[in-house]
Amino acid sequence: MAEYNQGQSLRISEEFSNLTLHYGSFHRAILQYIMSIKTVPEAELLQYMQRCLLSTILDSYMDTQDVNMSQFVQETAVALQHFSDESYGELLDKWELEDSLVNADDVHRIIRQINEKLNNLDFQVVRCADQEEADKSVYIFVNKASTASIKLSTSYTEKQIEVINKLIEHMFVDPFDKSTGELTYSISKNAARNIGRDLNMSVYEAEQLLNDLQAKDWIQTYQNSKIMLSARGLMELKPYLANLFEIRSAETPLGAVSVCDGCKEILNRGVACPNADCYVRFHAGCYGLVKSSRTNDHSCSNKECTQVIDDFVVFN
Numbered sequence: 085m086a087e088y089n090q091g092q093s094l095r096i097s098e099e100f101s102n103l104t105l106h107y108g109s110f111h112r113a114i115l116q117y118i119m120s121i122k123t124v125p126e127a128e129l130l131q132y133m134q135r136c137l138l139s140t141i142l143d144s145y146m147d148t149q150d151v152n153m154s155q156f157v158q159e160t161a162v163a164l165q166h167f168s169d170e171s172y173g174e175l176l177d178k179w180e181l182e183d184s185l186v187n188a189d190d191v192h193r194i195i196r197q198i199n200e201k202l203n204n205l206d207f208q209v210v211r212c213a214d215q216e217e218a219d220k221s222v223y224i225f226v227n228k229a230s231t232a233s234i235k236l237s238t239s240y241t242e243k244q245i246e247v248i249n250k251l252i253e254h255m256f257v258d259p260f261d262k263s264t265g266e267l268t269y270s271i272s273k274n275a276a277r278n279i280g281r282d283l284n285m286s287v288y289e290a291e292q293l294l295n296d297l298q299a300k301d302w303i304q305t306y307q308n309s310k311i312m313l314s315a316r317g318l319m320e321l322k323p324y325l326a327n328l329f330e331i332r333s334a335e336t337p338l339g340a341v342s343v344c345d346g347c348k349e350i351l352n353r354g355v356a357c358p359n360a361d362c363y364v365r366f367h368a369g370c371y372g373l374v375k376s377s378r379t380n381d382h383s384c385s386n387k388e389c390t391q392v393i394d395d396f397v398v399f400n
């Protein structure tokens with residue numbers, strides 16, 4: 085069995101290099117997938133690429149005379165049709181495929197190839213730290229060109245945009261919770277409904293708008309009570325937010341928009357210096373990396389701040 089399996093692995097590796105050497109149908113399928121769901125965790129994208137690769141191989145070996153390959157094709161077809169993590173895992177194990185399939189480095193390379201194509205079109209697939217889970221990454225389909233108001237105005241009325249702007253203002257102008265003093269780039273559902281009411285929107289209309297913003301992946305609800313910009317919302321609106329509320333940094337300590345001190349990407353959840361006047365904040369994953377890499381010096385990276393990174397606090 086082992087030597088047959090090696091044969092399969094070899095074919096799959098070859099097929100894979102052929103498919104991904106230049107931008108082609110494989111890349112188009114991946115791009116379509118990312119565009120349709122806007123935000124995809126890296127692990128999911130990896131798995132999707134593996135399935136795509138296996139389907140392509142199925143197509144090209146459908147009429148194979150090789151008995152072993154034909155069995156492989158049949159089993160793969162079944163596994164892909166009744167797709168579950170279990171059936172897929174069994175298939176990979178049985179044919180010893182894990183190592184010959186797409187890996188994380190391949191994902192980066194394929195996304196780079198896709199971005200080279202997208203460049204002329206002002207779109208980009210951006211990789212950034214997952215705000216939900218430390219040490220994981222997500223890929224987000226981002227429109228680089230148009231301004232925030234254009235992006236929103238294609239799907240929302242003037243009144244709705246007025247409400248959206250107020251929601252964003254509430255999240256960013258003073259991101260410290262009035263009652264607890266905690267840092268949070270969110271607005272409660274109640275406060276969001278009140279904003280709608282103040283701008284002559286019925287409770288029903290406000291509710292519809294919030295549902296729609298969530299369905300389109302602009303916002304997400306957190307702990308079932310708070311509304312925040314989603315990772316994609318943050319990425320898409322980054323230039324708009326930076327322009328309006330300014331990035332918080334050593335040079336601009338009054339800015340309201342947080343940037344991770346590790347990866348320099350915008351964030352609205354993570355770990356913050358407990359000094360309310362300090363700008364240093366991290367994604368949870370980036371914080372872990374920085375903390376473990378600093379063996380001696382634990383002081384906050386802000387020269388003006390006397391805190392140590394061990395005392396940083398989670399915010400969301």
Ligand SMILES: [Zn+2]
Pocket residue numbers: 213344345346347348349366367370
């Ligand atoms: Zn980061």
Ligand SMILES: [Zn+2]
Pocket residue numbers: 357358359362363364384385386389390391
């Ligand atoms: Zn600090």
